[in-house]
Amino acid sequence: MPMPQLEPPADGVSVRMYRQGHGDCLLLAFPRESGGPPVYMMVDCGYKPGSQIDVGARKVQLDEVVNDIAAATANRLDVVAVTHEHQDHVNGLKKFAGFAISEAWFAWTEDPDDPLAKEFRARHQDQLLGLIEARNQLQMLAGAEAEGRAAVSRLDQLLELEIGNDVLLPEMLPPAPVQVLGFGAAADPANSQNKQAMKVIKDAAGIHRFLSPHAPSFVLPGSKGVRIYVLGPPRDADLLKDEDPRGDAAFPGHMALGTSSLSFFAAATQGTEVESRGAPFALTYGVAKDTAFDESDPDSFFRSYYGSGPNDDHRADETPDGADWRRIDEEWLYSAESFALKLNTGVNNTSLVLAIELPVSKKVLLLAADAQYGNWMSWDDGSWTVAGRKITVRDLLGRTVLYKVGHHGSHNATLKGEASSDYPNLWWMATADGAAEEFTAMIPAHRDWALNTAGWDHPLPSIRSALMRKAQGRVLEIDKGAPDRPPDLPLPEWLRFTGRLQVSDLFIQYDIEDSSA
């Protein structure tokens, strides 16, 4: 049965959040200025492999989603916005080669001619290479034991987000040399699955836009005056140079020890063939492994105390010198996980964050991609002027009636605060007249998969409940389908909301009116 095209209300916008799994895929439809087919805008298309949701006794497949988008748009997309280079936002894009795409939008960090962006990308790639090497070494040294295997598998979850290849987790594979495990030479970050998927969109699109925060706002081409404001990612050279931002304020390049021969990454990428990988001290103090364990030296200090072979401690009730369980050969590699987390945060902070303002009612849709703390904190660093009037972030957030929740509702990706806080946060949203009664949130997360399979607390219950309160139950979640009415909300008010809602196996569609009344 041919599916009908997606038609937005005559005065308004339709927003579809697809249910392909833990990841983002939004399709927006706006009335066209000249009449005719609507203006279609897609924001991201991806999911974590394995995270498909069960609807109607089956798992929703990406192909079904792509087919639906094809039918809904007649294979024509006015804009594809790619927010950032993570698997769960881009791995579906490779299926869009056959679409007619007018414009592709990226964050300024993707701009091939921008020197700062180039530096970011180079560092991201260096670090990724280092992490892949560290992961492979950890697999080799500790992969035989349960905890090493678990660490590698957690690391793989994170590296897969960066690279995009959906390899089997190593614990599902028989013991094998590292090279076959998908993160060997085949996984060249410069030509990763993520990059290939993004290239499909670049190749298909006639126009590429690289968007910078607080640059002049512009009208969505073809629309009746829908205005686009770019809030992030921050463009701050300081992030790269002097300051060393901590934790969630990071950008790729910030643990950026790539330039020093004494960094974790330098050690990891040296590979296993080289004897020494650069040491923090003059060579006169160093002893190579062979010398340290020299069999001909009866007093070998390291052989006595560090030990080199297996160690039988099943009889003694005192720990022997040189006990094997006290060695630390692979301990340093476990840091890879925390470096991978930082890299992940850094890339999330390169997220393209858009505020979309409807022409008549001036309502705002806020699409936060995977922005975390550092990205959020920069939104208010600038403002816009439209028709002589100054537009601030507080103003845009105040008029927000639809919020695509940052980073699947994770920790530090929806900032908590108060209306009086001096940084953008949830309580800045929907403060304008009438906005609170309409404010709705969309969370693209598969909670059960995230918590039980990946071990990720998405969405964080405290953020979810804050959204529930703020939106009076109008929280749309891909894994839950239609939301329940909060007991204290009057039925007529709830029906006004559900009347604009349409839930299918493949998507949750929500319409927003844009009229002057």
Place this chain on the structure above:
Amino acid sequence: MRPPFPPKRRLRCYSFDPSLAGDIGTWDINEILIEIPRELDAQGKPGLRPGPVGEYIEVLDVDPASRLFYKPVDLEHPDILVQDGLSASENNPQFHQQMVYAVAMATIDHFENAVGRKVLWSSRVIRDGSYRLQFVRRLRIYPHALRARNAYYSPRKKALLFGYFPVTSKDKKNTPGTTVFSCLSHDIIVHEMSHALLDGVHPRFNEPSNPDVHAFHEAFADIVAIFQRFSYPGILESQLRETRGDLGSENMLAQLAQQFGRATGRNSALRDALGGIDPETGKWAPRDPDPRALEQVYEPHKRGAILVAAVFRAFTLVYHRRVADLFRLSTGGSGILPEGAIHPDLVTRLAVEARETASRILRMCMRGLDYCPPVDLTFGDYLRAVITADLDIDPDDADRCRVAFVQSFREWGIAPSGVRAMSVDALVWDDFETVGAKSALRAKLRARAPGMAGIDARMLRDEQDRYRSALNSKKRKLKSGFEVSDEAGADAAPGSMTSVRADPSSNAKRLRIQPIRPWDDRDLIWRAMQESTYPIWRWLNDVANADIAEALNLVLRSEDAPRSVYRNSSGDPTVEVHAVRPIQRRRHRLSEETFYVVEVTQRRRGAFDADRQRQWDESDVYLPERGDFTYRAGSTFFLDPVSFEIDWVIPTAGTVADDAELERMRGFLTGERVPRANAFDSGLRRLAGSPAGLRDEPFALLHEEP
């Protein structure tokens, strides 16, 4: 006879870290001489081996990331001996080895002086079908183990791992491309050592069952790092000059890890017990006690910082009380100092007062460890522990240190639950008879026996008498010891904890509570302590002693325990004896007594889902070997190894049968007061069940620097 060798050795160290040598204002105090005991071998000759490898510590300089080993320093080499060790240098790994050894030994020395016994590291636990413990003679130190902004104590490797990392920031204090070695920070070394020392006393303090447990580990480590510094010459005097005698104003003594803090994007030291940079003004400002601070802070370091601030405030209260007269004397009675530098003699006298006060405060904090409940410590419990411990060693308290603790903790909102008043006498733990009597009377009140008007002093006295005579009639059995039999061994009581080894020669041996003799042989002490756990374990696993156990906050009768409690093969709840260790008390001047501190706990399977818990407890569904988490309860008690009297009993908040406490722990583990380290973190759920494959390094994550 005098030992033929000098009993002390002096070694050069950085006083804080290498950053002080790069600033003309602090250059003079950047290096110090630390005096530590000279290690002698069995023949009384200098016995420190290259490494250094001594009695307590082995420094192994392995750098796996660089694929190198660094030659061990030989501190007995005459060339090194004559110059008090190698001079401070970032570029010589052998100096790094010397510094970690020196600072570690100084920390051990402080600890032994405070608690009055030899330091023992936590035993290695081997689960190979049976359950065995191994004596770990030496803590291992790896000065260059990691390339990360991290340093941690590994409880399972019995080792400290220090990281190093290149600096990426460029500002007045940092040069990109240089390297920060965490093993050259005095504070980081003492901090990690304190984790190891605390783990040697309380291995269960790694199990977060409430927000204070991990925070306490961090706070204790920082307290030791701060107060140990007062013992070194030079630094204290310089800071007294800088602050003109006011140690409550900004000074380096209260600040931790200067270089590390600055190299990781802060504009200041990693932590400061007195205040911090005000973001508005950019200037340092003191932090006033805030009785509500604990209500909002759950991240372990930040929460721990509140305890550190409370202890530091207790110190300043005592110090200012002790030096008020010196200020009056030196100012003609006004107590108001004129402008300018203070007199060098005054500096010297103030330093004496500050040093003595700091040493006393540190001793109180260290001795307090033995007076803590065996699991689930809260800051409030720790206050009671410190107060009771101090009463046991210095009944007079001429300096009013205990009052200062109570005042400061009250001002910081740290209060134990269930005490009548925030006063010294109300905070002292109860003794055996009183704990038993109170719990019996509480049970009576709950049952509301008909005709019972209320509870009065006589009823309390009667109950106390009852418990005293119960103990008197039953202690003979404990005294005579128990035969080791297969039947009662660890295998017959799954999951129970005895330390009797599967040594065939110990079969059919009668084990009694062992005396400690000699006091300086750590191996023999360890063995005596292990053997002493067995008779106590047998005694407390006998249902006939259920009334004694009740006063020790234990549940022995099967019908009193929910089904999810761990049981032995005969179906009775098991009791685990976690530790026995000697402690010196001086309750009366001139007389010293040795007591044994005994920790006993019981275990219960906890489910994250309350309905599942109810099924486990109320129906006969299959009980898994492990729950989602383990709820523990019990007590620490003080046993006289000669008279077999029991003195202090320090219970956990509930017994193993207490559903409300179990629910509180579940709420904590699954709730959101547990801070998330990053966007993918699922909080303590990941630690609690310890599913196979989880990396058991509680401090590696906790100490990771973003």
